[in-house]
Amino acid sequence: MTANVVVCGTGFGRVYLRALEAGGPDAPRGAGDLRLTGVLARGSERSRACAERADVPLYTDPGQLPADTDIAVVAVYAGVNGGPGSELARQLMERGVHVLQEGPLHHDELAESLRVARRAGVVFRVSTHYVRVEPVRRFIAAARRLTARRPVLYADAACGLQVFYHLFDILRLALGGLRPWSFEDARPTPVFHTLTGTVRDVPLTLRVQNQLNPSDPDNHAHLLHRITLGTDGGSLTLSDTHGPLLWSPRPHFPSEERSLTRLEEAASGHLDHAATTPLGDAAAPSYREVVGRLWPDAALRALTELHEAVREGHHPLAEGHAQLAVSHAWRDAAVRLGPPELTDATAVRPIGAGELAGELEVPRCT
Incomplete structure:
Protein backbone atom coordinates (compact mmCIF):
# COMPACT_ATOMS: atom_id res chain seq x y z
CA MET A 1 0.00 0.00 0.00
CA THR A 128 13.28 12.44 18.42
CA HIS A 129 15.34 11.87 15.27
CA TYR A 130 18.71 11.04 16.82
CA VAL A 131 17.55 7.69 18.22
CA ARG A 132 17.41 6.48 14.61
CA VAL A 133 20.80 7.87 13.55
CA GLU A 134 23.05 4.89 12.85
CA PRO A 135 25.72 5.32 15.61
CA VAL A 136 23.01 6.03 18.23
CA ARG A 137 21.10 2.94 17.15
CA ARG A 138 24.31 0.95 17.60
CA PHE A 139 24.77 2.49 21.06
CA ILE A 140 21.22 1.54 22.07
CA ALA A 141 21.69 -2.02 20.80
CA ALA A 142 25.01 -2.39 22.64
CA ALA A 143 23.52 -0.87 25.81
CA ARG A 144 20.72 -3.41 25.80
CA ARG A 145 23.21 -6.25 25.37
CA LEU A 146 25.32 -4.80 28.19
CA THR A 147 22.41 -4.29 30.60
CA ALA A 148 21.32 -7.90 30.02
CA ARG A 149 24.70 -8.94 31.46
CA ARG A 150 25.54 -6.35 34.13
CA PRO A 151 23.59 -3.67 35.96
CA VAL A 152 24.38 -0.08 35.03
CA LEU A 153 26.09 1.61 37.98
CA TYR A 154 26.16 5.14 36.59
CA ALA A 155 25.36 7.23 33.53
CA ASP A 156 27.32 10.29 32.51
CA ALA A 157 26.11 12.51 29.68
CA ALA A 158 26.68 15.89 28.08
CA CYS A 159 24.68 17.66 25.40
CA GLY A 160 23.82 20.95 23.80
CA LEU A 161 20.59 22.65 24.82
CA GLN A 162 19.18 22.15 21.31
CA VAL A 163 19.20 18.34 21.73
CA PHE A 164 18.46 18.14 25.47
CA TYR A 165 14.96 16.74 24.82
CA HIS A 166 16.27 14.07 22.47
CA LEU A 167 18.79 12.85 25.06
CA PHE A 168 15.97 11.51 27.23
CA ASP A 169 14.66 9.30 24.46
CA ILE A 170 18.16 7.91 23.89
CA LEU A 171 18.43 7.13 27.61
CA ARG A 172 14.93 5.63 27.65
CA LEU A 173 15.77 3.20 24.88
CA ALA A 174 19.25 2.40 26.19
CA LEU A 175 18.14 1.74 29.78
CA GLY A 176 14.76 0.17 29.02
CA GLY A 177 12.76 3.09 30.41
CA LEU A 178 13.02 6.33 32.38
CA ARG A 179 10.82 5.83 35.43
CA PRO A 180 11.47 6.55 38.18
CA TRP A 181 13.50 9.71 37.70
CA SER A 182 14.54 12.59 39.93
CA PHE A 183 16.82 15.60 39.51
CA GLU A 184 18.55 18.08 41.79
CA ASP A 185 18.90 21.78 41.05
CA ALA A 186 21.62 22.45 38.49
CA ARG A 187 25.05 23.68 39.47
CA PRO A 188 25.81 26.54 37.07
CA THR A 189 29.33 26.85 35.71
CA PRO A 190 30.59 28.81 32.71
CA VAL A 191 29.17 27.32 29.48
CA PHE A 192 27.81 24.09 31.04
CA HIS A 193 25.32 23.57 33.87
CA THR A 194 25.59 20.29 35.77
CA LEU A 195 22.53 18.29 36.80
CA THR A 196 22.63 15.25 39.03
CA GLY A 197 19.86 12.79 39.67
CA THR A 198 18.65 9.34 38.75
CA VAL A 199 16.94 7.80 35.74
CA ARG A 200 15.45 4.32 36.15
CA ASP A 201 17.30 4.27 39.52
CA VAL A 202 20.65 4.75 37.73
CA PRO A 203 22.71 7.66 39.11
CA LEU A 204 23.03 10.27 36.38
CA THR A 205 25.40 13.20 35.93
CA LEU A 206 24.36 15.47 33.10
CA ARG A 207 26.15 18.54 31.75
CA VAL A 208 24.07 20.79 29.52
CA GLN A 209 25.37 23.73 27.54
CA ASN A 210 22.60 26.00 28.75
CA GLN A 211 23.17 28.72 26.18
CA LEU A 212 21.09 29.94 23.26
CA ASN A 213 21.57 32.53 20.55
CA PRO A 214 18.03 33.74 19.74
CA SER A 215 19.05 34.93 16.27
CA ASP A 216 20.76 31.63 15.40
CA PRO A 217 19.17 28.99 17.67
CA ASP A 218 20.35 25.91 15.74
CA ASN A 219 24.04 26.75 16.05
CA HIS A 220 26.72 27.42 18.68
CA ALA A 221 26.49 24.06 20.47
CA HIS A 222 29.87 22.70 21.58
CA LEU A 223 28.59 19.17 21.06
CA LEU A 224 25.38 17.27 20.42
CA HIS A 225 25.37 14.13 22.62
CA ARG A 226 28.10 12.33 24.55
CA ILE A 227 26.97 9.47 26.81
CA THR A 228 28.72 6.90 28.99
CA LEU A 229 27.05 3.96 30.73
CA GLY A 230 29.28 2.37 33.36
CA THR A 231 29.13 -1.16 34.78
CA ASP A 232 31.44 -3.19 36.99
CA GLY A 233 32.75 -4.82 33.80
CA GLY A 234 33.51 -1.67 31.83
CA SER A 235 31.99 1.40 30.24
CA LEU A 236 30.18 2.00 26.97
CA THR A 237 30.70 5.47 25.50
CA LEU A 238 28.99 7.17 22.60
CA SER A 239 31.69 9.78 22.04
CA ASP A 240 29.46 11.84 19.75
CA THR A 241 25.98 11.53 18.29
CA HIS A 242 27.64 10.41 15.07
CA GLY A 243 30.19 8.08 16.64
CA PRO A 244 32.45 6.44 17.25
CA LEU A 245 31.03 4.05 19.84
CA LEU A 246 33.68 2.85 22.29
CA TRP A 247 33.96 -0.01 24.78
CA SER A 248 36.48 0.29 27.64
CA PRO A 249 36.88 -2.70 29.97
CA ARG A 250 37.22 -1.67 33.58
CA PRO A 251 40.92 -1.28 34.49
CA HIS A 252 41.90 -4.03 36.91
CA PHE A 253 45.33 -5.20 37.97
CA PRO A 254 45.35 -8.77 39.34
CA SER A 255 46.62 -9.54 42.82
CA GLU A 256 49.25 -11.93 41.42
CA GLU A 257 51.14 -9.02 39.88
CA ARG A 258 52.22 -7.90 43.35
CA SER A 259 54.82 -10.68 43.46
CA LEU A 260 56.08 -10.25 39.89
CA THR A 261 59.03 -8.20 38.75
CA ARG A 262 57.25 -7.30 35.52
CA LEU A 263 53.58 -6.38 35.51
CA GLU A 264 52.95 -7.61 31.97
CA GLU A 265 53.93 -11.18 32.92
CA ALA A 266 50.75 -11.72 34.96
CA ALA A 267 48.71 -14.65 33.61
CA SER A 268 45.31 -12.91 33.83
CA GLY A 269 43.61 -13.05 30.42
CA HIS A 270 41.84 -9.74 30.80
CA LEU A 271 45.19 -7.95 30.50
CA ASP A 272 45.02 -8.82 26.81
CA HIS A 273 41.83 -6.82 26.33
CA ALA A 274 42.34 -3.55 24.47
CA ALA A 275 42.00 -0.58 26.80
CA THR A 276 39.40 0.85 24.42
CA THR A 277 37.80 -0.76 21.35
CA PRO A 278 35.52 0.89 18.78
CA LEU A 279 32.26 -0.99 18.22
CA GLY A 280 31.54 -0.41 14.56
CA ASP A 281 33.34 2.24 12.55
CA ALA A 282 36.46 3.56 14.27
CA ALA A 283 36.06 6.99 12.68
CA ALA A 284 33.03 9.24 12.61
CA PRO A 285 31.65 10.41 9.25
CA SER A 286 32.13 13.92 7.92
CA TYR A 287 29.34 16.38 8.60
CA ARG A 288 28.64 16.41 4.88
CA GLU A 289 27.91 12.69 5.13
CA VAL A 290 25.92 13.23 8.34
CA VAL A 291 23.47 15.68 6.72
CA GLY A 292 23.52 13.93 3.35
CA ARG A 293 23.18 10.30 4.45
CA LEU A 294 22.88 9.59 8.19
CA TRP A 295 20.14 12.11 8.92
CA PRO A 296 18.02 11.29 5.84
CA ASP A 297 18.41 7.56 6.62
CA ALA A 298 17.12 8.21 10.15
CA ALA A 299 14.23 10.31 8.84
CA LEU A 300 13.26 7.61 6.35
CA ARG A 301 13.34 5.01 9.11
CA ALA A 302 10.96 7.12 11.23
CA LEU A 303 8.57 7.47 8.31
CA THR A 304 8.59 3.76 7.46
CA GLU A 305 7.91 2.90 11.11
CA LEU A 306 4.90 5.23 11.09
CA HIS A 307 3.65 3.76 7.81
CA GLU A 308 4.05 0.23 9.17
CA ALA A 309 2.02 1.19 12.24
CA VAL A 310 -0.72 2.54 9.95
CA ARG A 311 -0.76 -0.61 7.81
CA GLU A 312 -0.89 -2.88 10.86
CA GLY A 313 -3.66 -0.89 12.49
CA HIS A 314 -1.78 0.12 15.62
CA HIS A 315 -3.75 1.94 18.28
CA PRO A 316 -3.25 5.72 17.98
CA LEU A 317 -1.81 5.81 21.50
CA ALA A 318 0.45 2.75 21.14
CA GLU A 319 3.58 4.79 21.90
CA GLY A 320 1.86 7.63 23.71
CA HIS A 321 2.96 6.71 27.24
CA ALA A 322 6.61 6.45 26.20
CA GLN A 323 6.45 9.80 24.39
CA LEU A 324 4.79 11.43 27.40
CA ALA A 325 7.48 10.04 29.72
CA VAL A 326 10.23 11.57 27.57
CA SER A 327 8.51 14.95 27.53
CA HIS A 328 7.76 14.80 31.27
CA ALA A 329 11.34 13.88 32.26
CA TRP A 330 12.72 16.59 29.99
CA ARG A 331 10.37 19.16 31.54
CA ASP A 332 11.37 18.19 35.08
CA ALA A 333 15.06 18.37 34.21
CA ALA A 334 14.61 21.68 32.38
CA VAL A 335 12.98 23.22 35.47
CA ARG A 336 16.01 22.19 37.53
CA LEU A 337 18.35 23.43 34.80
CA GLY A 338 16.88 26.92 34.79
CA PRO A 339 16.45 29.38 31.90
CA PRO A 340 19.16 29.45 29.25
CA GLU A 341 21.79 32.13 29.02
CA LEU A 342 20.99 34.20 25.94
CA THR A 343 24.10 34.99 23.93
CA ASP A 344 24.97 36.95 20.84
CA ALA A 345 27.99 34.80 20.03
CA THR A 346 29.11 34.90 16.43
CA ALA A 347 29.86 31.75 14.46
CA VAL A 348 33.53 30.78 14.24
CA ARG A 349 35.27 28.45 11.82
CA PRO A 350 35.37 24.86 13.13
CA ILE A 351 38.85 23.33 13.29
CA GLY A 352 39.47 20.15 11.31
CA ALA A 353 41.56 17.30 12.71
CA GLY A 354 44.17 17.86 10.00
CA GLU A 355 45.23 21.08 11.73
CA LEU A 356 46.15 19.12 14.85
CA ALA A 357 47.45 15.89 13.31
CA GLY A 358 50.96 15.10 12.09
CA GLU A 359 54.08 14.82 14.17
CA LEU A 360 52.83 15.77 17.61
CA GLU A 361 55.70 16.35 19.99
CA VAL A 362 54.75 15.40 23.53
CA PRO A 363 55.82 18.15 25.91
CA ARG A 364 58.05 17.29 28.83
CA CYS A 365 56.22 17.10 32.15
CA THR A 366 58.42 19.56 34.00
Whole structure:
Protein backbone atom coordinates (compact mmCIF):
# COMPACT_ATOMS: atom_id res chain seq x y z
CA MET A 1 0.00 0.00 0.00
CA THR A 2 1.60 3.23 -1.17
CA ALA A 3 1.26 6.26 1.11
CA ASN A 4 1.18 9.83 -0.15
CA VAL A 5 3.43 11.99 2.03
CA VAL A 6 3.51 15.76 2.46
CA VAL A 7 6.45 17.44 4.21
CA CYS A 8 5.52 20.53 6.24
CA GLY A 9 8.36 23.00 6.72
CA THR A 10 11.62 23.34 4.82
CA GLY A 11 14.02 23.92 7.69
CA PHE A 12 14.65 20.47 9.11
CA GLY A 13 12.03 19.32 6.61
CA ARG A 14 14.79 19.31 4.00
CA VAL A 15 16.15 16.18 5.69
CA TYR A 16 12.84 14.42 5.00
CA LEU A 17 12.78 15.69 1.44
CA ARG A 18 16.25 14.23 0.94
CA ALA A 19 15.12 10.99 2.59
CA LEU A 20 12.21 10.57 0.20
CA GLU A 21 14.29 11.16 -2.91
CA ALA A 22 15.69 7.72 -3.43
CA GLY A 23 15.99 5.26 -0.55
CA GLY A 24 18.69 2.98 -1.98
CA PRO A 25 19.82 -0.56 -1.12
CA ASP A 26 20.19 0.20 2.60
CA ALA A 27 16.75 1.76 2.93
CA PRO A 28 14.47 0.14 5.54
CA ARG A 29 11.86 -2.33 4.39
CA GLY A 30 8.76 -0.54 3.15
CA ALA A 31 10.51 2.70 2.21
CA GLY A 32 9.54 2.19 -1.42
CA ASP A 33 5.87 2.49 -0.44
CA LEU A 34 6.28 6.15 0.50
CA ARG A 35 5.63 8.76 -2.20
CA LEU A 36 6.30 12.46 -1.73
CA THR A 37 3.33 14.39 -3.10
CA GLY A 38 3.84 17.91 -1.84
CA VAL A 39 5.51 20.50 0.38
CA LEU A 40 3.50 22.65 2.78
CA ALA A 41 5.29 25.87 3.76
CA ARG A 42 4.87 29.63 3.89
CA GLY A 43 6.04 30.18 0.32
CA SER A 44 9.56 31.49 0.88
CA GLU A 45 12.14 31.36 -1.88
CA ARG A 46 13.71 28.35 -0.16
CA SER A 47 10.38 26.53 0.04
CA ARG A 48 9.67 27.19 -3.64
CA ALA A 49 13.12 25.90 -4.55
CA CYS A 50 12.67 22.76 -2.42
CA ALA A 51 9.32 21.93 -4.04
CA GLU A 52 10.72 22.59 -7.49
CA ARG A 53 13.73 20.37 -6.90
CA ALA A 54 11.49 17.59 -5.57
CA ASP A 55 9.13 18.14 -8.53
CA VAL A 56 6.05 18.36 -6.31
CA PRO A 57 3.49 21.13 -5.66
CA LEU A 58 4.09 23.77 -3.02
CA TYR A 59 1.08 24.38 -0.77
CA THR A 60 0.85 27.40 1.50
CA ASP A 61 -2.33 26.45 3.38
CA PRO A 62 -3.36 23.08 4.89
CA GLY A 63 -6.73 23.45 3.17
CA GLN A 64 -4.98 23.14 -0.20
CA LEU A 65 -3.71 19.61 0.48
CA PRO A 66 -5.26 16.90 -1.70
CA ALA A 67 -7.83 14.63 -0.07
CA ASP A 68 -5.63 11.58 -0.75
CA THR A 69 -2.84 12.79 1.56
CA ASP A 70 -2.03 9.89 3.89
CA ILE A 71 0.93 11.06 6.00
CA ALA A 72 2.27 14.46 6.96
CA VAL A 73 5.69 15.19 8.41
CA VAL A 74 5.41 18.27 10.61
CA ALA A 75 8.94 19.64 10.80
CA VAL A 76 7.80 22.98 12.21
CA TYR A 77 8.61 24.32 15.68
CA ALA A 78 6.01 23.28 18.25
CA GLY A 79 4.50 25.57 20.87
CA VAL A 80 7.31 24.96 23.35
CA ASN A 81 9.60 26.77 20.89
CA GLY A 82 7.05 29.40 19.99
CA GLY A 83 5.90 27.78 16.75
CA PRO A 84 2.61 26.51 15.30
CA GLY A 85 3.73 22.92 14.73
CA SER A 86 1.33 21.25 17.15
CA GLU A 87 -1.63 23.30 15.94
CA LEU A 88 -0.82 22.27 12.38
CA ALA A 89 -0.43 18.62 13.39
CA ARG A 90 -3.87 18.60 15.06
CA GLN A 91 -5.50 20.30 12.10
CA LEU A 92 -4.09 17.62 9.80
CA MET A 93 -5.10 14.77 12.09
CA GLU A 94 -8.66 16.08 12.25
CA ARG A 95 -8.69 15.66 8.46
CA GLY A 96 -7.71 12.00 8.85
CA VAL A 97 -3.99 12.44 8.07
CA HIS A 98 -1.44 10.39 10.04
CA VAL A 99 1.27 12.65 11.49
CA LEU A 100 4.94 12.37 12.32
CA GLN A 101 5.96 15.49 14.25
CA GLU A 102 9.48 16.55 15.11
CA GLY A 103 10.10 17.17 18.81
CA PRO A 104 10.46 18.69 21.28
CA LEU A 105 6.88 18.95 22.49
CA HIS A 106 5.75 20.20 25.86
CA HIS A 107 3.98 17.54 27.94
CA ASP A 108 0.60 19.31 27.76
CA GLU A 109 0.63 19.98 24.01
CA LEU A 110 1.71 16.38 23.41
CA ALA A 111 -1.15 15.08 25.58
CA GLU A 112 -3.63 17.18 23.61
CA SER A 113 -2.25 15.94 20.27
CA LEU A 114 -2.59 12.35 21.46
CA ARG A 115 -6.24 13.00 22.39
CA VAL A 116 -6.88 14.42 18.91
CA ALA A 117 -5.20 11.37 17.33
CA ARG A 118 -7.44 9.05 19.33
CA ARG A 119 -10.60 10.92 18.35
CA ALA A 120 -9.59 11.01 14.68
CA GLY A 121 -8.44 7.39 14.64
CA VAL A 122 -5.03 8.24 13.17
CA VAL A 123 -1.48 7.35 14.15
CA PHE A 124 0.55 10.16 15.71
CA ARG A 125 4.23 9.86 16.50
CA VAL A 126 6.82 12.29 17.85
CA SER A 127 10.22 11.89 16.24
CA THR A 128 13.28 12.44 18.42
CA HIS A 129 15.34 11.87 15.27
CA TYR A 130 18.71 11.04 16.82
CA VAL A 131 17.55 7.69 18.22
CA ARG A 132 17.41 6.48 14.61
CA VAL A 133 20.80 7.87 13.55
CA GLU A 134 23.05 4.89 12.85
CA PRO A 135 25.72 5.32 15.61
CA VAL A 136 23.01 6.03 18.23
CA ARG A 137 21.10 2.94 17.15
CA ARG A 138 24.31 0.95 17.60
CA PHE A 139 24.77 2.49 21.06
CA ILE A 140 21.22 1.54 22.07
CA ALA A 141 21.69 -2.02 20.80
CA ALA A 142 25.01 -2.39 22.64
CA ALA A 143 23.52 -0.87 25.81
CA ARG A 144 20.72 -3.41 25.80
CA ARG A 145 23.21 -6.25 25.37
CA LEU A 146 25.32 -4.80 28.19
CA THR A 147 22.41 -4.29 30.60
CA ALA A 148 21.32 -7.90 30.02
CA ARG A 149 24.70 -8.94 31.46
CA ARG A 150 25.54 -6.35 34.13
CA PRO A 151 23.59 -3.67 35.96
CA VAL A 152 24.38 -0.08 35.03
CA LEU A 153 26.09 1.61 37.98
CA TYR A 154 26.16 5.14 36.59
CA ALA A 155 25.36 7.23 33.53
CA ASP A 156 27.32 10.29 32.51
CA ALA A 157 26.11 12.51 29.68
CA ALA A 158 26.68 15.89 28.08
CA CYS A 159 24.68 17.66 25.40
CA GLY A 160 23.82 20.95 23.80
CA LEU A 161 20.59 22.65 24.82
CA GLN A 162 19.18 22.15 21.31
CA VAL A 163 19.20 18.34 21.73
CA PHE A 164 18.46 18.14 25.47
CA TYR A 165 14.96 16.74 24.82
CA HIS A 166 16.27 14.07 22.47
CA LEU A 167 18.79 12.85 25.06
CA PHE A 168 15.97 11.51 27.23
CA ASP A 169 14.66 9.30 24.46
CA ILE A 170 18.16 7.91 23.89
CA LEU A 171 18.43 7.13 27.61
CA ARG A 172 14.93 5.63 27.65
CA LEU A 173 15.77 3.20 24.88
CA ALA A 174 19.25 2.40 26.19
CA LEU A 175 18.14 1.74 29.78
CA GLY A 176 14.76 0.17 29.02
CA GLY A 177 12.76 3.09 30.41
CA LEU A 178 13.02 6.33 32.38
CA ARG A 179 10.82 5.83 35.43
CA PRO A 180 11.47 6.55 38.18
CA TRP A 181 13.50 9.71 37.70
CA SER A 182 14.54 12.59 39.93
CA PHE A 183 16.82 15.60 39.51
CA GLU A 184 18.55 18.08 41.79
CA ASP A 185 18.90 21.78 41.05
CA ALA A 186 21.62 22.45 38.49
CA ARG A 187 25.05 23.68 39.47
CA PRO A 188 25.81 26.54 37.07
CA THR A 189 29.33 26.85 35.71
CA PRO A 190 30.59 28.81 32.71
CA VAL A 191 29.17 27.32 29.48
CA PHE A 192 27.81 24.09 31.04
CA HIS A 193 25.32 23.57 33.87
CA THR A 194 25.59 20.29 35.77
CA LEU A 195 22.53 18.29 36.80
CA THR A 196 22.63 15.25 39.03
CA GLY A 197 19.86 12.79 39.67
CA THR A 198 18.65 9.34 38.75
CA VAL A 199 16.94 7.80 35.74
CA ARG A 200 15.45 4.32 36.15
CA ASP A 201 17.30 4.27 39.52
CA VAL A 202 20.65 4.75 37.73
CA PRO A 203 22.71 7.66 39.11
CA LEU A 204 23.03 10.27 36.38
CA THR A 205 25.40 13.20 35.93
CA LEU A 206 24.36 15.47 33.10
CA ARG A 207 26.15 18.54 31.75
CA VAL A 208 24.07 20.79 29.52
CA GLN A 209 25.37 23.73 27.54
CA ASN A 210 22.60 26.00 28.75
CA GLN A 211 23.17 28.72 26.18
CA LEU A 212 21.09 29.94 23.26
CA ASN A 213 21.57 32.53 20.55
CA PRO A 214 18.03 33.74 19.74
CA SER A 215 19.05 34.93 16.27
CA ASP A 216 20.76 31.63 15.40
CA PRO A 217 19.17 28.99 17.67
CA ASP A 218 20.35 25.91 15.74
CA ASN A 219 24.04 26.75 16.05
CA HIS A 220 26.72 27.42 18.68
CA ALA A 221 26.49 24.06 20.47
CA HIS A 222 29.87 22.70 21.58
CA LEU A 223 28.59 19.17 21.06
CA LEU A 224 25.38 17.27 20.42
CA HIS A 225 25.37 14.13 22.62
CA ARG A 226 28.10 12.33 24.55
CA ILE A 227 26.97 9.47 26.81
CA THR A 228 28.72 6.90 28.99
CA LEU A 229 27.05 3.96 30.73
CA GLY A 230 29.28 2.37 33.36
CA THR A 231 29.13 -1.16 34.78
CA ASP A 232 31.44 -3.19 36.99
CA GLY A 233 32.75 -4.82 33.80
CA GLY A 234 33.51 -1.67 31.83
CA SER A 235 31.99 1.40 30.24
CA LEU A 236 30.18 2.00 26.97
CA THR A 237 30.70 5.47 25.50
CA LEU A 238 28.99 7.17 22.60
CA SER A 239 31.69 9.78 22.04
CA ASP A 240 29.46 11.84 19.75
CA THR A 241 25.98 11.53 18.29
CA HIS A 242 27.64 10.41 15.07
CA GLY A 243 30.19 8.08 16.64
CA PRO A 244 32.45 6.44 17.25
CA LEU A 245 31.03 4.05 19.84
CA LEU A 246 33.68 2.85 22.29
CA TRP A 247 33.96 -0.01 24.78
CA SER A 248 36.48 0.29 27.64
CA PRO A 249 36.88 -2.70 29.97
CA ARG A 250 37.22 -1.67 33.58
CA PRO A 251 40.92 -1.28 34.49
CA HIS A 252 41.90 -4.03 36.91
CA PHE A 253 45.33 -5.20 37.97
CA PRO A 254 45.35 -8.77 39.34
CA SER A 255 46.62 -9.54 42.82
CA GLU A 256 49.25 -11.93 41.42
CA GLU A 257 51.14 -9.02 39.88
CA ARG A 258 52.22 -7.90 43.35
CA SER A 259 54.82 -10.68 43.46
CA LEU A 260 56.08 -10.25 39.89
CA THR A 261 59.03 -8.20 38.75
CA ARG A 262 57.25 -7.30 35.52
CA LEU A 263 53.58 -6.38 35.51
CA GLU A 264 52.95 -7.61 31.97
CA GLU A 265 53.93 -11.18 32.92
CA ALA A 266 50.75 -11.72 34.96
CA ALA A 267 48.71 -14.65 33.61
CA SER A 268 45.31 -12.91 33.83
CA GLY A 269 43.61 -13.05 30.42
CA HIS A 270 41.84 -9.74 30.80
CA LEU A 271 45.19 -7.95 30.50
CA ASP A 272 45.02 -8.82 26.81
CA HIS A 273 41.83 -6.82 26.33
CA ALA A 274 42.34 -3.55 24.47
CA ALA A 275 42.00 -0.58 26.80
CA THR A 276 39.40 0.85 24.42
CA THR A 277 37.80 -0.76 21.35
CA PRO A 278 35.52 0.89 18.78
CA LEU A 279 32.26 -0.99 18.22
CA GLY A 280 31.54 -0.41 14.56
CA ASP A 281 33.34 2.24 12.55
CA ALA A 282 36.46 3.56 14.27
CA ALA A 283 36.06 6.99 12.68
CA ALA A 284 33.03 9.24 12.61
CA PRO A 285 31.65 10.41 9.25
CA SER A 286 32.13 13.92 7.92
CA TYR A 287 29.34 16.38 8.60
CA ARG A 288 28.64 16.41 4.88
CA GLU A 289 27.91 12.69 5.13
CA VAL A 290 25.92 13.23 8.34
CA VAL A 291 23.47 15.68 6.72
CA GLY A 292 23.52 13.93 3.35
CA ARG A 293 23.18 10.30 4.45
CA LEU A 294 22.88 9.59 8.19
CA TRP A 295 20.14 12.11 8.92
CA PRO A 296 18.02 11.29 5.84
CA ASP A 297 18.41 7.56 6.62
CA ALA A 298 17.12 8.21 10.15
CA ALA A 299 14.23 10.31 8.84
CA LEU A 300 13.26 7.61 6.35
CA ARG A 301 13.34 5.01 9.11
CA ALA A 302 10.96 7.12 11.23
CA LEU A 303 8.57 7.47 8.31
CA THR A 304 8.59 3.76 7.46
CA GLU A 305 7.91 2.90 11.11
CA LEU A 306 4.90 5.23 11.09
CA HIS A 307 3.65 3.76 7.81
CA GLU A 308 4.05 0.23 9.17
CA ALA A 309 2.02 1.19 12.24
CA VAL A 310 -0.72 2.54 9.95
CA ARG A 311 -0.76 -0.61 7.81
CA GLU A 312 -0.89 -2.88 10.86
CA GLY A 313 -3.66 -0.89 12.49
CA HIS A 314 -1.78 0.12 15.62
CA HIS A 315 -3.75 1.94 18.28
CA PRO A 316 -3.25 5.72 17.98
CA LEU A 317 -1.81 5.81 21.50
CA ALA A 318 0.45 2.75 21.14
CA GLU A 319 3.58 4.79 21.90
CA GLY A 320 1.86 7.63 23.71
CA HIS A 321 2.96 6.71 27.24
CA ALA A 322 6.61 6.45 26.20
CA GLN A 323 6.45 9.80 24.39
CA LEU A 324 4.79 11.43 27.40
CA ALA A 325 7.48 10.04 29.72
CA VAL A 326 10.23 11.57 27.57
CA SER A 327 8.51 14.95 27.53
CA HIS A 328 7.76 14.80 31.27
CA ALA A 329 11.34 13.88 32.26
CA TRP A 330 12.72 16.59 29.99
CA ARG A 331 10.37 19.16 31.54
CA ASP A 332 11.37 18.19 35.08
CA ALA A 333 15.06 18.37 34.21
CA ALA A 334 14.61 21.68 32.38
CA VAL A 335 12.98 23.22 35.47
CA ARG A 336 16.01 22.19 37.53
CA LEU A 337 18.35 23.43 34.80
CA GLY A 338 16.88 26.92 34.79
CA PRO A 339 16.45 29.38 31.90
CA PRO A 340 19.16 29.45 29.25
CA GLU A 341 21.79 32.13 29.02
CA LEU A 342 20.99 34.20 25.94
CA THR A 343 24.10 34.99 23.93
CA ASP A 344 24.97 36.95 20.84
CA ALA A 345 27.99 34.80 20.03
CA THR A 346 29.11 34.90 16.43
CA ALA A 347 29.86 31.75 14.46
CA VAL A 348 33.53 30.78 14.24
CA ARG A 349 35.27 28.45 11.82
CA PRO A 350 35.37 24.86 13.13
CA ILE A 351 38.85 23.33 13.29
CA GLY A 352 39.47 20.15 11.31
CA ALA A 353 41.56 17.30 12.71
CA GLY A 354 44.17 17.86 10.00
CA GLU A 355 45.23 21.08 11.73
CA LEU A 356 46.15 19.12 14.85
CA ALA A 357 47.45 15.89 13.31
CA GLY A 358 50.96 15.10 12.09
CA GLU A 359 54.08 14.82 14.17
CA LEU A 360 52.83 15.77 17.61
CA GLU A 361 55.70 16.35 19.99
CA VAL A 362 54.75 15.40 23.53
CA PRO A 363 55.82 18.15 25.91
CA ARG A 364 58.05 17.29 28.83
CA CYS A 365 56.22 17.10 32.15
CA THR A 366 58.42 19.56 34.00
